[in-house]
Amino acid sequence: MSEGGALHRPALAPSLRGECAITASSSPPAERAPAAAPAVELRGITKRFPGVVANHDIGITVRRGTVHALVGENGAGKSTLMKILYGMQKPDEGTIAIDGEQVSFASPADAIARGIGMVHQHFMLADNLTVLENIVLGAEKLHGIGAAARKAVLEVSDRYGLNVRPDVLVEDLGVADRQRVEILKVLYRGARTLILDEPTAVLVPQEVDALFDNLRELKAEGLTVLFISHKLGEVLSVADDITVIRRGTTVASVVPGETTPKQLAELMVGSELPSPETRESTVTDTPMLTVDGLHLSATDPDGVARAVLDGIGFTIHKGEVLGIAGVEGNGQAELVEAIMGMRDPDGGTITLDGADISHAPTRKRREDGIGYVPEDRHRHGLLLEAPLWENRILGHVTEKPNSRGRLLDLKAARADTERIVTEYDVRTPGIEVTAASLSGGNQQKLIVGREMSHHPKLLIAAHPTRGVDVGAQAQIWDQIREARREGLAVLLISADLDELIGLSDTLRVMFRGRLVADADPATITPEELGSAMTGAASGHLEHAEDGAETGGGAAE
Numbered sequence: 001m002s003e004g005g006a007l008h009r010p011a012l013a014p015s016l017r018g019e020c021a022i023t024a025s026s027s028p029p030a031e032r033a034p035a036a037a038p039a040v041e042l043r044g045i046t047k048r049f050p051g052v053v054a055n056h057d058i059g060i061t062v063r064r065g066t067v068h069a070l071v072g073e074n075g076a077g078k079s080t081l082m083k084i085l086y087g088m089q090k091p092d093e094g095t096i097a098i099d100g101e102q103v104s105f106a107s108p109a110d111a112i113a114r115g116i117g118m119v120h121q122h123f124m125l126a127d128n129l130t131v132l133e134n135i136v137l138g139a140e141k142l143h144g145i146g147a148a149a150r151k152a153v154l155e156v157s158d159r160y161g162l163n164v165r166p167d168v169l170v171e172d173l174g175v176a177d178r179q180r181v182e183i184l185k186v187l188y189r190g191a192r193t194l195i196l197d198e199p200t201a202v203l204v205p206q207e208v209d210a211l212f213d214n215l216r217e218l219k220a221e222g223l224t225v226l227f228i229s230h231k232l233g234e235v236l237s238v239a240d241d242i243t244v245i246r247r248g249t250t251v252a253s254v255v256p257g258e259t260t261p262k263q264l265a266e267l268m269v270g271s272e273l274p275s276p277e278t279r280e281s282t283v284t285d286t287p288m289l290t291v292d293g294l295h296l297s298a299t300d301p302d303g304v305a306r307a308v309l310d311g312i313g314f315t316i317h318k319g320e321v322l323g324i325a326g327v328e329g330n331g332q333a334e335l336v337e338a339i340m341g342m343r344d345p346d347g348g349t350i351t352l353d354g355a356d357i358s359h360a361p362t363r364k365r366r367e368d369g370i371g372y373v374p375e376d377r378h379r380h381g382l383l384l385e386a387p388l389w390e391n392r393i394l395g396h397v398t399e400k401p402n403s404r405g406r407l408l409d410l411k412a413a414r415a416d417t418e419r420i421v422t423e424y425d426v427r428t429p430g431i432e433v434t435a436a437s438l439s440g441g442n443q444q445k446l447i448v449g450r451e452m453s454h455h456p457k458l459l460i461a462a463h464p465t466r467g468v469d470v471g472a473q474a475q476i477w478d479q480i481r482e483a484r485r486e487g488l489a490v491l492l493i494s495a496d497l498d499e500l501i502g503l504s505d506t507l508r509v510m511f512r513g514r515l516v517a518d519a520d521p522a523t524i525t526p527e528e529l530g531s532a533m534t535g536a537a538s539g540h541l542e543h544a545e546d547g548a549e550t551g552g553g554a555a556e
Contacts, residue, residue: 037100039098040097042058045091045095067227069238070228071244072246075427077249087111090106116192117186122376123179125178129170130169142189156184179203179211206530233261282319283320292349294335295345309334312331320489320506324492330533331514335510371460372451373447373448373463377440382446389410389417391446391450420446426445444464444465448479455483458491460491465496501529507521
């Protein structure tokens with residue numbers, strides 16, 4: 001399996017044809033209805049939690065051998081519905097039918113036994129295990145853990161064109177390869193119904209195209225896919241049917257060829273599809289963050305030290321957004337961690353507003369004005385089992401309104417959490433509920449609200465709108481633009497290339513720990529930028545020059 005490589009699509013073996021199926025749609029027209037029973041049929045699904053009704057009387061019919069998209073804004077109830085279908089939660093009301101037979105799932109094991117597999121937005125892989133070990137973990141009864149399991153994994157991989165390397169550690173894989181491992185996990189367990197939750201959130205355009213080609217091939221062989229996404233253009237390009245969920249219930253079922261992204265956005269959130277494009281320039285001549293000759297080494301599994309950051313240099317000025325483009329795993333995360341103080345660099349300097357912070361502790365950097373929207377909100381942005389008001393304090397314990405002197409001010413922290421919930425439209429029954437009870441997009445809005453509330457000098461935004469709906473996207477973009485007009489410097493890292501191009505004043509391409517090319521956001525296309533990210537530079541790109549200092553100049 002090659003990182004970021006395209007999916008190969010050999011014909012499926014006869015023994016697996018027709019074995020993977022799922023679709024969703026509410027009452028497709030009679031002339032399109034297949035003679036066979038639907039792969040999945042949900043009727044009257046209702047699920048209540050304290051203070052909120054997550055799903056209300058939802059009805060979806062999933063036609064066999066199709067890709068069915070499920071769209072809706074954050075908190076609309078999509079994830080809850082899929083957890084019900086996957087046996088992670090039980091509905092309070094309603095029925096589930098698989099292949100025409102009514103079923104009741106007490107656990108994901110029951111769903112898996114009926115051929116339902118789910119690939120979660122946040123991958124469920126153990127980094128310290130190999131690909132083979134991750135795939136057979138929990139499914140040892142199928143083929144054991146030895147030669148028979150290896151043979152079965154390779155057979156399924158070959159049949160579905162997933163091209164895995166079974167002995168590679170997961171921590172050494174790029175995000176596209178990890179996704180293929182997750183898909184292989186569910187196929188190995190005999191999935192006939194495949195649920196993909198935001199499968200393209202972290203893929204570059206070429207990887208998205210490869211994934212969609214693979215899905216179309218599998219669909220042609222009888223596979224059915226339930227596809228959850230916020231990217232409406234992608235939904236319209238790959239889906240056969242689309243179901244729209246709003247405020248916990250189904251509001252429309254549409255055919256892709258008969259609708260537009262604008263119409264779909266209006267069905268979802270009642271507004272037009274937002275654009276990240278920033279027309280006016282607010283870049284000043286005042287440097288806010290300067291990185292010079294930054295070098296960081298890490299030890300690989302074989303005990304060999306290698307450079308993960310190699311001579312990185314750039315400057316971000318007040319009022320400037322510097323975008324870093326790159327396939328995940330090329331040093332972006334390590335760059336963020338070095339600037340935040342989570343990793344101590346081997347060499348080079350980091351200067352914030354004229355002060356050397358190269359080896360300063362993270363707390364000092366936060367107090368000096370660095371805001372941080374982390375790449376992984378679950379691992380680095382939230383305490384999932386803590387209430388929202390405690391999460392509002394996180395990372396800003398020593399700052400107002402969270403503290404007065406040496407003491408925490410819990411009353412003020414609670415009041416400010418209420419403000420953030422209102423201003424950032426965080427959908428929640430209250431600030432005492434845990435962060436884990438919120439949808440992913442609402443978790444993200446809470447984090448962005450928390451960081452912007454401290455009026456940072458520099459905002460490090462890693463995938464700031466990952467997993468949020470079009471309405472929340474627009475709000476986050478507006479907040480960044482407004483703060484930029486007031487002098488905020490932003491380091492933006494995103495897998496959404498439209499977002500990266502639209503928001504950035506300056507673009508740099510990162511590849512294997514180096515800044516290798518400069519791109520003009522005014523002329524670059526997502527396809528050209530995606531090619532550069534995989535090491536194949538194309539039009540509207542310039543190689544980064546040594547010692548460049550303006551607008552994020554890279555030290556090659």
